[in-house]
Amino acid sequence: MITRSTLGEFIISNQKHFKYSSGELSRLINSIRLAAKVVNHEVNKAGLVDILGEAGDTNIQGEDQQKLDVYANEIFMQTLTNREIICGIASEEEDDFITISGKDRGNDNKYVVLIDPLDGSSNIDVNVSVGTIFSVYTRVTEIGSPVRLEDFLQEGNQQVAAGYIVYGTSTMLVYTTGHGVNGFTLNPAIGTFYLSHPNMMFPEDGAIYSINEGYYIHFPQGVKDYLKYCQEEEDDRPYKARYIGSLVSDFHRNMIKGGIYIYPTSSKAPKGKLRLLYECNPMAFLAEQAGGKASDGYMRTMDIKPTELHQRVPFFCGSKNMVEVAEGFMKNYPENAEY
Ligand code: AHG
Ligand code: MN
Ligand code: MN
Numbered sequence: 001m002i003t004r005s006t007l008g009e010f011i012i013s014n015q016k017h018f019k020y021s022s023g024e025l026s027r028l029i030n031s032i033r034l035a036a037k038v039v040n041h042e043v044n045k046a047g048l049v050d051i052l053g054e055a056g057d058t059n060i061q062g063e064d065q066q067k068l069d070v071y072a073n074e075i076f077m078q079t080l081t082n083r084e085i086i087c088g089i090a091s092e093e094e095d096d097f098i099t100i101s102g103k104d105r106g107n108d109n110k111y112v113v114l115i116d117p118l119d120g121s122s123n124i125d126v127n128v129s130v131g132t133i134f135s136v137y138t139r140v141t142e143i144g145s146p147v148r149l150e151d152f153l154q155e156g157n158q159q160v161a162a163g164y165i166v167y168g169t170s171t172m173l174v175y176t177t178g179h180g181v182n183g184f185t186l187n188p189a190i191g192t193f194y195l196s197h198p199n200m201m202f203p204e205d206g207a208i209y210s211i212n213e214g215y216y217i218h219f220p221q222g223v224k225d226y227l228k229y230c231q232e233e234e235d236d237r238p239y240k241a242r243y244i245g246s247l248v249s250d251f252h253r254n255m256i257k258g259g260i261y262i263y264p265t266s267s268k269a270p271k272g273k274l275r276l277l278y279e280c281n282p283m284a285f286l287a288e289q290a291g292g293k294a295s296d297g298y299m300r301t302m303d304i305k306p307t308e309l310h311q312r313v314p315f316f317c318g319s320k321n322m323v324e325v326a327e328g329f330m331k332n333y334p335e336n337a338e339y
Contacts, residue, residue, distance in 0.1 A: 004194040004195050004196065005194070005195045006184075006192050006193060006194055006195070007029075007033055007173065007184045007192075007193035007194070007195070008030070008033075008192075010182065010184070010195055011026045011029055011030060012026065014177070014179070017177060017178075017179055024085060024109060024110065024111060025111065025136070025160065025161060025177065027083070027085045028080075028085045028086060028111060028113070028136065028161070029161065029163075029175065029177075031079050031080055031083050031085055032076075032079075032080075032134060032163070032165075032173075032175075033173060033193060034079055035075050035076045035078075035079040035080070036132065036165040036171070036173055036186075037186070037191055038075050038079075039071070039072045039075050039076070039117075039118075039132065039165070039167070040165070040167055040171045040186060040188075042068060042071055042072075042075075043068060043072075043124070043130060043167040044167070044188075046068060046124055046125075046127075047127060067121075068118055068121065068124050068130075069093060069117060069118035069121045069124075070093065072117035072118040072132060073091055073093040073094070073115075073117040073118070075117075076091070076115055076117050076132065076134075077089060077091065077094075077098070077117075080100075080113055081098070081100050084100065084107060084109065085109060085111070086100060086109050086111045086112060086113050087099070087100055087107045087108075087109045087110065087111065087112060087139055087143075087147050087151075088100055088112040088113075088139070088147030088151060088152070089112065089113045089114070089115065090112070090113075090114045090115070090152050090277070090278075090309055091114075091115050091116075091117060091278070092115070092116045092117065092275060092278040092279075092310070093117055096309070097112075097147065097149065097151075097152050097309065099146045099147050100147075101146070107144070108143050108144050109143075110138050110139055110143055111136055111137065111138060111139070111160070112136070112137050112138075112139050112147060112151050112152060113134060113135065113136055114134070114135045114136075114137075114152060114277045114278050114281075114282075115132070115133065115134045115135070115278060116132065116133040116134075116275065116278040116279055117132055118130055118131075118132060119131045119132065119133050119164075119246055119247055119248045119279065120244070120245060120246020120247065120248060120249060122245060123244070123245060123246050128244060128245075128246065128249075129166055129167060129168035129169075129244065129246055129248070129249040130166075130167050130246050130248070130249075131164050131165055131166045131167060131246060131247070131248025131249060131252075132164060132165040132167075132248075133162075133163075133164045133247070133248060133278060133279055133282050133283065134161075134162065134163055134164070134282060135156075135159055135161075135162045135277065135278070135281055135282040135285070136159060136160050136161040136162065137151070137152070137154050137158055137159055137160060138158070138160055139151040140154065149309070152277065152306075152309060153277075153306040153307065153308070153309070154306070155302060155303060155304065155305060155306070156276075156280075156281030156282075156284055156285060156301060156302030156303070156304070157302040157303060159178075159281060159282070159285045159302075160177065160178065161175060161176065161177045161178070162175065162176055162281070162282035162283075162285040162286055163175025163176065163282065163286065164248045164251075164252075164282070164283075164286070165248075166248050166249055166252050168249060168252075170185050170186065171185070171186040171188070172184060172185050172186070172196070172197070172252070173186070173193055174197070174200065174252070174286065175286075176285060176286050176289040176290075178285075178289065179289075180199050180200075180289055180290075181199070181200040181201075181255075181286055181289045181290045182195060182197065182198055182199065182200065183195075183196055183197030183198075183200050184196060184197075185197075200255055200256075200290050201255075201290050201291045202254070202255050202258065202287065202290045202291050202292035202318065202319050202320065203257070203258030203319055204258075204291070204319060204320050204321050205236075205258060205319055205321045205322065206239075206254065206257065206258025206259040206260065206318065206319040206322050207236055207237075207239045207240060207258060207259070208239060208240045208241075208242050208253070208254060208257060208258065208259030208260070209227070209230045209239050209240075209241055209242075209259065209260050209262070209322075210241070210242050210243045210244075210250045210253075210254060210259060210260065210261040210262070210318075211223075211227070211241075211243060211261070211262040211263070211264070212243060212245070212263070213227065213241065213243070215266050215268065218266035218267040218268050219264055219265075219266055220264060220265055220266075220330075220333060220336045221332075221333050221336075222297065222329045222330035222331075222332060222333045222336060223262065223264045223297075223326075223329070223330070225329045225332070226262075226325070226326045226329040226330075229325070229329065239259075242259070247261065247263075247274065247279055247283065251283055251286075251287075251317065251318075254318045254319070255286075255287075255290055255292065255318075258318075258319045258322075259318050259319060259322065260316065260317070260318035260319060260322040260323055260326060261315070261316075261317050261318050262315070262316050262317075262326065263314060263315045264297065264314045264315075264316075265314045265336070265339045269312070270339060271311075271312040271313065271314070271339050272296075272312050272313050272314035272315060272339070273312060274312060274313065274314075274315045275310060275311065275312060276301070276304060276306055276311045276312065276313045277306060277309060277310075277311065279315075280294065280301050280313055280315045280317075281301060281302060283315075283317055284300075284301035284302050284317060285302065287317050287318065288302070291320065292317065292318055292319055292320055292323070293317070293318070293319075293320045293323040293324065294315065294316065294317040294318075294323070295316050295317075295323060295327060296313050296314045296315065296316070296337075296339075297314055297316050297326070297327060297330040297336070297337070298327070298330060298331070298334075298337040299337075301313070301315065301317070313339075314339065316330075
């Protein structure tokens with residue numbers, strides 16, 4: 001029988017990578033693991049809760065029904081704040097970042113977390129995979145003082161950890177601390193994550209493109225040209241089109257099979273739709289750690305200087321060679337690099 005290590009064991013045995021962290025980062029990943037299990041439980045009964053809640057928005061226990069993205073946000077926020085592992089958190093679901101202070105002393109933790117608690121939320125009602133994305137930085141302001149905006153507005157290349165949970169046909173937690181990407185699958189019967197996908201790597205090339213092609217008419221010319229290239233009869237083309245509409249799930253499939261995900265600017269969304277800090281940077285870190293690539297079509301995502309918490313950027317991410325070909329088409333229209 002193959003014995004796989006559990007996520008808990010893996011975290012402990014990899015703690016040596018962080019000799020200065022005194023276990024903080026390990027405790028942080030552990031909290032995310034716990035919150036993931038709670039959210040997973042709720043996501044899995046989403047359809048049921050809907051049925052039970054039909055008459056008047058309360059469930060069978062008389063509790064108010066919550067939208068799952070609000071629920072996921074509360075669970076992750078609570079789990080991470082209660083344990084006093086981090087000093088601040090920013091969420092896609094909150095207007096501003098939150099300072100976490102200790103009970104009867106100043107908080108002397110050094111990490112901040114940015115989170116998209118429920119990604120792909122439009123898929124919940126139709127039983128299609130959703131996810132959670134997280135990103136971890138070391139604060140840049142003085143330890144012990146309240147966190148400031150600059151602790152969150154760091155370039156993606158400063159991330160110390162990033163990952164996602166995909167609540168899919170099985171639930172997986174995939175993360176990196178800068179030493180490759182590892183994937184853990186939840187055994188729901190016993191509530192334990194097992195290392196199922198060690199050292200995940202994007203194939204260098206792929207044959208899948210993932211983009212909301214319904215907006216074709218609004219895309220910049222470079223993207224239109226690349227899409228025509230994807231559809232040409234040549235070599236291994238035309239590629240397959242696959243778009244789930246939940247970045248986590250599209251990314252996960254492309255990492256395993258080889259592919260490119262694109263959410264470009266458009267005349268409807270002149271800066272793109274995805275959030276640099278909650279979505280693009282963590283996925284970019286994972287992509288690069290898995291041998292893939294991520295850019296805004298012109299420059300490396302992780303080198304973009306953030307200017308605001310909820311900043312949006314265009315996103316090209318996936319198999320290295322595919323992203324480079326797409327960037328080649330974008331280069332023909334340098335004027336579109338300013339968005
Ligand atoms: P969220 O549910 O966190 O708002 O993110 C949804 C994002 C992303 O996951 C997905 O790929 C994209 O929005 C889908 O957008 P379109 O419906 O415009 O294609
Ligand atoms: Mn999202
Ligand atoms: Mn979201």
